[in-house]
Amino acid sequence: MLLTRLASSTVRRLFIMASKPNPHLLHQGAALQIPPKKARTMSRTSESSSSSSSSFKEAFGNYADYLNNLNEKRERVVKASRDITMNSKKVIFQVHRISKYNRDEVLDKAEKDLAAVTKQYMLKLVKELQGTDFWKLRRAYSPGVQEYVEAATFCKFCRTGTLLHLDEINATLLPLSEPSVEPLQINVLDYLLGLADLTGELMRLAIGRISDGELEYAKKICQFVRDIYRELTLIVPYIDDGSDMKIKIDTMLQSVVKIENGI
Template sequence: NDKRERLVKASRDITINSKKVIFQVHRVNKNNKDEVLEKAEKDLLNVTNQYIARLVKELQGTDFWKLRRAYSPGVASFKTYDLQFFRPQAGKLLTLAEINTHLLQLSDPSLEPFQINVLDYLLGLADLTGELMRLAIGRISDGELEYAEKICQFVRDIYRELTLIVPHMDDNFEMKKKMETMLQSVVKIENACFSVHVRGSEYMPLLGSSEPNFSFLGVTDFEL
């Protein structure tokens, strides 16, 4: 129906614009950190006020859980890219209660508010680990191994905690698939960090470059 179509479109708009924010975050380095994060936070606020607010308006005062499959991808994407998630050095995440409190501020107090459920929160958290994996690889490429190791520990902790929760969830098919992908992200970060420790700084440029590089063979070029 029309409402479902509007929700699907709103969800897509949230996903597209949230991805733009994360692309900015992946550009962060020790020289531009404050500038990049400041712009990303402003853009994220715009996503909240323009797109999330529209979704909340559509869903408040309704049996929104019946329409979950229409809006869930956008909600998961937005929570993945919330910049509060991208501060592993702080060692904490936004809680579900904090997120829903924020959504209340976008709602009409005279109507039943739209709230995110546990499953959508965990799906967003699972997607976050994939983005953190990409961020960690990028930091290693720029020589920031210590920062990448903090991300690695952060992602490892998330995965470990979720392995205790997911088996007890009633509707856990989606999360089981996410857990497999999450484990791959953990392994990729661990392998990248380990490779740098073993092979040293010569490994770092190779991670962030698509150009052929044969320095690990002891030569600057190699004729195939």
Template sequence: MNKREGEGWSRRNAEAAQERDVHANSASPVIAAFKVFQQELDTRHDKHERLVKISRDVTIESKRAIFLLHRVTSVPDAERPPILNEAEGKLEGVRQKIGQIAEELRGEDIFQFHRAFTAGIQEYVEAVSFLHYIRHRGLISLEEINARLVFMKAENPDPKDSAEAAPSGAHVLTFQVTPADYLLGVADLTGELMRLCIGSVGNGDIDTPFQLSQFLRQIHDGFSYIGNTGPYEVSKKLHTLRQSLGKVEDACYALRVRGSEIPKHMLADVFCSRTAHLDTEEGVV
């Protein structure tokens, strides 16, 4: 047997041995168990990616609603209802996206996938609480938010079902915002209220900054009860909350002390310059 024939024989033996190992492993209970684990992990990873994509859509649409709501400071009171209704329509679309999250989490442990969608839920809480404050000058409760996250899903829609009646095989899905996501969304709300204060000052609204100052002080006092016992993100956002409160109080100071000597259209410039000075002192770039 020459060298080439020997190499061919060795290769064929190696391939045959590998084939025997494959057949042996396919019948092994250990390999079978790991194949089941692989399928479960692939299914879980796919669900996680779908939740991340839905959460991203929830974040984008919630931000658009917030940007729309900031327009209320630049229009007369008579033109505010159409803006608020349009923002409510956008948030209704966001709720439908959250309904998709509820569908994905059906029969699952919510906390196994919580990190995949928490950012979007926090943004939604921020948007819906901002709209609630503009309308009612108060803070929306966690129960009020969750009460609107109830969805009717149909297993197999029947075209014979009327629009008023529940579809055949319909089931009710609920999504519950966690207390931690609610607190984080409210903490982010304070930044939007600070921007609302700046816009109000720029349009000569003297009353809104003082209302915002009192409201932000109440939120700050509420967060102070939590202290360091809450989630890490809450304590991290408390610094931003205090900054927003300080800027609104600074605006109130400027209005109270210098409001009579500065024209209304220049108040926002004075306030913004004082805010930039405060940020520089605090090391904010």
């Protein structure tokens, strides 16, 4: 009985001691307590995400507008180039009507038509490309410019027997541009490609003159074509984009041979 009371008393005393708070242990717990993390606010996250998304949309929107405008300009330039090609061919056809009886009349009409091509169709091209990086669209307008060079140099040779130089052609284009912007100028490669095509027209002209008995005039044409061929063969290796020129060089040689065989 006595043992039972002692055991019961001991259990109560241990229970009371365990239930009393220990200031020392509480102090250690407070020192080791980790402050709670601050929750990331939705407003700050959403603002950052919204700002980043807006800047991307604005940047790509600008890129899209630039490409759309460039594609629309390219379409207009291609159309202008086609108009120049078609009307320059008409000038060339007019020159081929030349004979020793109507030379001045035919050339007057051809030069008048060429001036109309310059003022009407080349003007459209100049307005589209002046003040811009027009080299980006060179492939779009190069065929028309080459045909224009061919027509202009054809008229010049038939009138004076001399070559129309690049700076002379570009001088006729300067008045078409606004003074405050960079003018469109025909580049050297397009000029040389136009000269290469000129030799084909001169070959046809020479054959026609031979059939009409104008042998001396045909010989003059032949020598002119030889000179162009010789000079172009010397510079072709230095042309970066010379694939078109290499093809035309072969055609030029055929033209020279045809004239020589006819003479």
